[in-house]
Amino acid sequence: MAAICFSGKFQGSSREFGAVPIAWWAAVAAQASNRPIQDVKGVLPPDIALTLLMEAAIYCSKLDQSRIETN
Numbered sequence: 001m002a003a004i005c006f007s008g009k010f011q012g013s014s015r016e017f018g019a020v021p022i023a024w025w026a027a028v029a030a031q032a033s034n035r036p037i038q039d040v041k042g043v044l045p046p047d048i049a050l051t052l053l054m055e056a057a058i059y060c061s062k063l064d065q066s067r068i069e070t071n
Helices: 002-007 022-039 046-061
Strands: none
Touching: 002 022, 022 046
């Protein structure tokens, strides 16, 4: 799924997105994973927020993409 996001090629989207240069993938992924941690920093310590984020990512990575609703 991350490769699809970085490529900018989303199925069913009429909007054109540009591809992220491979050299920037790590920075983009770091920013994307940091944002939810910053959003909850007032109520959760960063270590707990990171643990929850990574555990959710593990389960989400197992989802069958063809069964996820796309709009």
